[in-house]
Each structure stands twice: as C-alpha cells, then as structure tokens.
Amino acid sequence: MSHITRSAAVPVTSGESTIEESPLLIADGVDGAPSSHNADSSLRSLDAGITWACLASGVLMCLSPLQYGYHIAELNTPKGIITACDKDAAHWPSLPLCLPMNDAIFSLATSVFAVGGLLGSLSAGWMAERWGRRGALVYNSASFILGPLLMALAVSPAMLVVGRFVSGIGSGVAVVVTPLYLSEIAPVKYRGMLNLLNQLSIVLGILVTLTIGMLANEGPYWRLSVGFGLVLACLHLSTLAFAVESPRYLWSRNKRAEARAILCKLRQTTNVDDEVAGWKSVSASRRHGGSSYTTSEQPARLETGDAPDNVVKVVDDEEELEELHSEHVPVTIFNIFTFAEYRKPWMLVLLLQFGQQLSGINTVFFYSSSVMEKMFSSHVSSILTVLIGILNVLATASGALIVDRFGRRPLLFSSMAAMAISVTLLGVGLGFKLNVLAVVSLYLVVASFAPGYGPVPFLLGTEFFDVRAAGAGGSWALAANWVGTFIVAVAFLPLQNVIGEWVFAIFVTALLVCGIVFYRTIPETKGHTIEEIAKKLK
Known part of the structure; x- marks a missing residue:
C-alpha cells in the first residue's frame, strides 16, 4: 500500500491517483486511515461492524430514494x-387556484x-x-x-405532467444507484441491514x-405539498459532499490508494487486505480457470489489472486469450x-x-x-x-433488524406466504x-410486504452482480419494476370491471x-461476499 500524505491546503496524492477526500475522511486521523486512538489493526475488515462513518454515508445517500418515496x-x-x-x-396572485382536468x-x-x-433506471447504470x-x-x-x-409553479395540467x-x-436513477452504493460500502456481515436503509427511506x-x-x-x-420535494x-445536494x-x-477505476483509504475509514481498521483481495480473487479465478501466474515470456500473453504488480498472465491458447479480452469489454444494459x-442473475x-409488482401491492395503496x-x-x-404509512415504516425497520440474522430466503418466503393469505382476505x-x-386486510398486506418482499429484491439485485456488471444489472432490475408498476396500474381497473374481486x-x-x-x-446470500455469491450463480 502506497504511503499517503496529507496537507491541509492540497488534496491527498499518491503514485496511483489524486484523492479527493470527503469531510468524513478528513475529520479523523492521518494517512487516509483511522487515527490510532480508534483504529484496530488486529480487526479484519471482513469481521467489522457498521461504523459511524459507514452509517453516515449511507444515510446521506438515502436522501435520494426518500425523494422517490415522496414523489410516489x-x-x-x-x-x-x-x-x-x-x-x-384563499387565492394566490399570479398562479391559478387549481388545474381543472378530467380523470384521464x-x-x-x-x-x-x-x-x-x-x-431513469435504464440510464442509471x-x-x-x-x-461514480x-x-x-x-x-x-x-x-x-x-x-x-x-x-x-404549474399554470396548466401539461406543466404538472412534465414535472411528474x-x-x-430522478427517482429511477435514485433507486438504482443508492442500493448499489449501500451494498458496496457495507461490511459483509451487515450488508442486508445497511441496504434496507434504501427501502426504509422510500417508505419514510x-x-x-x-x-x-x-x-x-x-x-x-x-x-406546497408538491413543491416540498424541492426542499x-x-x-x-448540500450534504452529498459529506458522503x-x-x-x-474506486478500486475498479484503478484509484487503489483512495479506495484503501476510504475502506479503512469505513471499517475503522487498517487490516483491509483480505477484503481488498476478495474484490479480485474470485473474478480472476473465473477468468483464468485457476491457472497460475508467471513472469516467463510467451508469444501470447495479456497483462490484466487483477494480477499483482509486474506479473503477467501467460495465455497459451486462442480461446482463453479471447476470454481475457472479453473481460475488458464494458458491461452495459445492451450487452449484459x-x-x-x-x-x-x-x-x-x-x-x-x-x-414484486405482480403481488398487487400498489393496488392495495390505490384501494x-x-x-x-x-x-x-x-x-x-x-x-x-x-x-398505514406509519405501519409501512415500522414493518420495514423490523426487516432491517432481522435480515442479517435470519437471512434473505426466510425473510422473502415468509413475507410472500403472508402476503398470499392477506391478499386473499382482502379480495374476500x-x-x-x-x-x-x-x-x-389492508394493514395485513402492508405488514406482510414491508419487511420482506418489499426490500429483499432490491438487496438481492445488488448482491447478484460483481462491480463490473452492478450498474447495468441494477438498471435492468428497476426497469422491470417500473414496467410491472405501469402494467398493473393500467390493467387493474379494466380487469376488475370484467371479473370483479377475482382480480386478486x-x-x-x-x-x-x-x-x-x-x-x-x-x-x-447472508454472510457471503458479492464475489462468492456471483460464483454460486454460475
């Protein structure tokens, strides 16, 4: 690890990159790591809990999906x-009292x-x-x-429509990027709890x-109601600089000194080598079929960012060389x-x-x-x-408290089973x-959905993809959510008119x-690194 120096007047620099630091980093210690009075070099970052720096960054970023929840x-x-x-x-001068429009x-x-x-979701990746x-x-x-x-400031229905x-x-981008960010800064043992801050902020x-x-x-x-989103x-925007x-x-962009410095701060330990190694070891094993690295010269070879410094991966056949080259092709929504x-995945x-949308949760809110x-x-x-909104918040918070104790699968399936019973009772x-x-039944459906089937799909969507495909995968996931929302919203009333409450x-x-x-x-996925989960899904 390169030595990092700090000056009060200039950005931190190293041989690899210039570090633009958050105030959360500057506030504690030197050398881009926690200060000696609160660092624990014997604690592995893989065993670390949620620190105040980690929680603060997560909460600040979650102001974005909170706005999504507000606009819903x-x-x-x-x-x-x-x-x-x-x-x-009362009338306000210069602005119409209302915007007369029909139901359509x-x-x-x-x-x-x-x-x-x-x-927004498709562009978010x-x-x-x-x-970043x-x-x-x-x-x-x-x-x-x-x-x-x-x-x-709308003076016509068209202006209201454009504003929506x-x-x-903005909401589409927020609900893709924020869960991705939360999963990437969270310690392995508490990734579920931290990621559920996304869903909690939405229901708030x-x-x-x-x-x-x-x-x-x-x-x-x-x-004032529709304009409060501006506040x-x-x-x-004014607090994002603190996250x-x-x-x-940053590591995927080869800003490795900065990545290590931030990771040390987030984990409150300087012992981060195991976690950093995990970011590349599984993908390297997948690409190279478990073969070893060597510095010997061969006619066909390709140097990759996953190998140690000054080490070259030997490639002896054209098929493996083609696979290595494909690893450097960007993963987008068009080719994932x-x-x-x-x-x-x-x-x-x-x-x-x-x-999630076919569960009928949005029709419950409509009803x-x-x-x-x-x-x-x-x-x-x-x-x-x-x-109902308060219940939604409390139930989501309860899910955040237990997701890392009982796991994703028990929480997901118990939530879906309870929803099936609750939706049946609602229809009856x-x-x-x-x-x-x-x-x-309305309260039962919300209480069933909020701790499991609401947040877990967002969480799993960030755990199924490594950093290379995380953006594109998240974009597709939320695009499916929006399409489902639109289809259910458009089809529900016509179906209800035809088959009545059998629609449930x-x-x-x-x-x-x-x-x-x-x-x-x-x-x-509980307790596994993102790279280990990706290997499970092969």
Whole structure:
C-alpha cells in the first residue's frame, strides 16, 4: 500500500491517483486511515461492524430514494383540490387556484411518473459507471430540483405532467444507484441491514408526503405539498459532499490508494487486505480457470489489472486469450445478457422486481382511501391512511433488524406466504362487502410486504452482480419494476370491471408461482461476499 500524505491546503496524492477526500475522511486521523486512538489493526475488515462513518454515508445517500418515496404518493391526497377549484378558498396572485382536468389527464399525470422512472433506471447504470455512485446522485439532483419546481409553479395540467415525468427520471436513477452504493460500502456481515436503509427511506418518503398532503389539503396549498420535494432535493445536494465514494468503485477505476483509504475509514481498521483481495480473487479465478501466474515470456500473453504488480498472465491458447479480452469489454444494459456469467442473475433480478409488482401491492395503496371512506369520514380516512404509512415504516425497520440474522430466503418466503393469505382476505372482504375484514386486510398486506418482499429484491439485485456488471444489472432490475408498476396500474381497473374481486386471485397466483421459482433458484446470500455469491450463480 502506497504511503499517503496529507496537507491541509492540497488534496491527498499518491503514485496511483489524486484523492479527493470527503469531510468524513478528513475529520479523523492521518494517512487516509483511522487515527490510532480508534483504529484496530488486529480487526479484519471482513469481521467489522457498521461504523459511524459507514452509517453516515449511507444515510446521506438515502436522501435520494426518500425523494422517490415522496414523489410516489404526492398526488394522492390533494387530487380533489388540484382538479377542482374551491371558490371560497384563499387565492394566490399570479398562479391559478387549481388545474381543472378530467380523470384521464390526472391518470396521465400519475402514471407518467413510471415512464420517467423507466428511463431513469435504464440510464442509471451508465451514470454510476461514468461519474461514480456519489457523482451520479449529484447530477441526478437536477431532476429532483426541476420536477418539483415545475409542479409547484404549474399554470396548466401539461406543466404538472412534465414535472411528474422529470421527477420520475430522478427517482429511477435514485433507486438504482443508492442500493448499489449501500451494498458496496457495507461490511459483509451487515450488508442486508445497511441496504434496507434504501427501502426504509422510500417508505419514510411516502409517510412524509401523506402527512404533508393531509396538512396542506386545502385551497392553493397543494402547491406546497408538491413543491416540498424541492426542499428535500436542495438538502440532499448540500450534504452529498459529506458522503464518501464507494471504495469498490474506486478500486475498479484503478484509484487503489483512495479506495484503501476510504475502506479503512469505513471499517475503522487498517487490516483491509483480505477484503481488498476478495474484490479480485474470485473474478480472476473465473477468468483464468485457476491457472497460475508467471513472469516467463510467451508469444501470447495479456497483462490484466487483477494480477499483482509486474506479473503477467501467460495465455497459451486462442480461446482463453479471447476470454481475457472479453473481460475488458464494458458491461452495459445492451450487452449484459450476452455474458454467460451474468445471464442467470440478470433473469432472476428481472423476475424478482416484476414479480414484486405482480403481488398487487400498489393496488392495495390505490384501494386504501376508497375502502376507508366506506366506513369513515374523509378526515378519519386520511388519518387511517397515514397510519398505514406509519405501519409501512415500522414493518420495514423490523426487516432491517432481522435480515442479517435470519437471512434473505426466510425473510422473502415468509413475507410472500403472508402476503398470499392477506391478499386473499382482502379480495374476500371486498367481494362480500365485509368492510371490517377489508380494512384489517389492508394493514395485513402492508405488514406482510414491508419487511420482506418489499426490500429483499432490491438487496438481492445488488448482491447478484460483481462491480463490473452492478450498474447495468441494477438498471435492468428497476426497469422491470417500473414496467410491472405501469402494467398493473393500467390493467387493474379494466380487469376488475370484467371479473370483479377475482382480480386478486391473479395476484395470489403470481405470489405462489414466483415463490416456487425463487425457492428453487435463489441461493442464500447472508454472510457471503458479492464475489462468492456471483460464483454460486454460475
């Protein structure tokens, strides 16, 4: 490891790269590692827990998916005052009191968010590779600033639609890059817990928008509700400089001194050699078929970044030489499925995310207000809807606490089984007009989904791919999620009109089929490095 020096006035430099440091690094010690009073050189980084530096960086980056959660539900509560003017309400000069539109236009404003999310997800992998994980979210802040600004100042329905579309783009990028970043900075033993901060921030965002929507559900104040996203975006942009870049990403870009320095800080130990070695050992073994390295001269050879310094890998046949060259071909959303080692995880993450939407979870949120209003007043219904948001947060937090203790598979399958029962009860309650059963079932579905089937697909999507394919794999995963969201949103009401509450039988069937497929194909990833998981999926 190169010696790193620090000057208060200049960036840290080494023979490999110039280190642009986060304040989280500068605040502690010298030489890019923890200071001696809190470092433990005997502790292996693979055995480390979650440090304050790691947690702080994760929380700051999670302000991005929090905005995604906020924008998901921002139009739910204020629909009535946006589309119909209350002549007795307060008026603001220069801006119309409301934006009169029919249900078709309002549905477009709601669903165009998913179209923007799809485009954002497909571009997120490229952004994460081009500018880094933290850099991608810095540039993505432009979408989160422009979108709420357009909606808050909207003078026509078209302006509202465009604002939703732009916010959707930012949301698509956020929910790809953030889980990827969390998995890459997390210690192996607590990767699940840290990664579930992504889902927790999403449901917190939903709760915030439900609460603000309830408080601002009068006259022109809907503009404050949709414009509050601008406050969140500015807060996130102003704090991103305090989060460190992913050390795995920096290592893949040959910024190895900086990667080691950040890893030392994140783990609070200088003993990081085993973890760094794991970033390359499995992939090297896969590419070279377990053959050894040598410095002897041969006619055909290729020097790779995985070999030790000044060591050359000897290649004696053309087929192996071609494989080595293919390792240097960038993995993108357009070619990831052409690589044999990525084909299976690619198909699994597509099914995980698409299957999540086929569970019918979004229709539960669509139904919540209408079901509540059958039994309670509009005001009481809005309060009960906020309580669903609170339950969503608490259930997600419980999943984060147990995912690294019990594993991904038990959490996923127990969640899917409980959802199948809860969705069945919801369909029965609605079909036979048993309002009490329907209301209770809404809470049961959320409590079943939030700790398992909600966050685990996001977590597995970051664990199935090594750093080379992480961006492209994450883009495809969330693209499948957005497509599933759009299809279910478009098809649900027509299907309900044709077959009634039997539509919920489709969701139950999808849960059972996906559960069987996942049981047979998805390995347990708890306690394994990303490289070890990739080897399992070969």
